[in-house]
Amino acid sequence: xSPFRLWHKFEGWFYDHGLFSPTDPDVQMFAYEYWQDHxxxxxxxxxxYHRLWRIQRGQEARPILRTPVSHSGHEWWDPDGKNVxxxxxxxxxxxxxxxxxxxxxMWPGALSHAYSDRTGRYLVADMMDDPRVCDCHVxxxxxxxxxxxxIVNRPPLARGxxxxxxxxxxxxxxxxxxxxxxxxxxHDRVDVALVRTDELIRRTG
Numbered sequence: 001x002s003p004f005r006l007w008h009k010f011e012g013w014f015y016d017h018g019l020f021s022p023t024d025p026d027v028q029m030f031a032y033e034y035w036q037d038h039x040x041x042x043x044x045x046x047x048x049y050h051r052l053w054r055i056q057r058g059q060e061a062r063p064i065l066r067t068p069v070s071h072s073g074h075e076w077w078d079p080d081g082k083n084v085x086x087x088x089x090x091x092x093x094x095x096x097x098x099x100x101x102x103x104x105x106m107w108p109g110a111l112s113h114a115y116s117d118r119t120g121r122y123l124v125a126d127m128m129d130d131p132r133v134c135d136c137h138v139x140x141x142x143x144x145x146x147x148x149x150x151i152v153n154r155p156p157l158a159r160g161x162x163x164x165x166x167x168x169x170x171x172x173x174x175x176x177x178x179x180x181x182x183x184x185x186x187h188d189r190v191d192v193a194l195v196r197t198d199e200l201i202r203r204t205g
Contacts, residue, residue: 027081031073085116170183181194
């Protein structure tokens with residue numbers, strides 16, 4: 001493999017979800033967390049903090065958002081490399097101009113994980129009342145018309161049917177955006193589902 005190159009070292013930070021820009025190999029986005037899973041430190045859902053950061057090779061990291069926000073996550077790059085998306089939990093899916101920090105609300109609501117197609121017009125997301133006992137609830141949205149279509153809505157599996165506790169559907173577009181892929185429990189087990197997008201586009205157009 002290629003030699004390891006350290007871009008920057010953060011003392012006392014817990015950071016994850018590093019993602020290279022799709023258009024610039026010298027730019028990364030990453031997430032900072034003031035708490036860690038599975039430890040005793042309390043988590044404050046309403047505490048504002050800068051989770052999203054951008055770093056360019058040879059430069060200091062800087063926050064992407066203009067101001068801190070309460071708990072958020074599941075961030076991803078837009079294919080244009082100029083914008084990033086993230087889920088502001090309990091608020092909705094937002095799109096952010098990386099150069100200015102300007103945010104646009106693209107799908108209001110209590111969503112958990114989301115993803116956009118290559119055009120940025122269509123979104124898919126899952127939602128759950130309790131992430132530890134997850135529903136299989138997935139929906140599709142046309143951001144131009146504002147219309148939504150439910151893909152699946154299934155209550156959590158009974159405890160005896162699986163030992164897995166992280167059954168988040170995590171939907172995303174795939175195969176040139178012709179399909180949406182997500183995990184499903186529709187048959188009382190854990191499967192992978194593929195859903196055609198053309199019918200969803202017709203229903204929400």
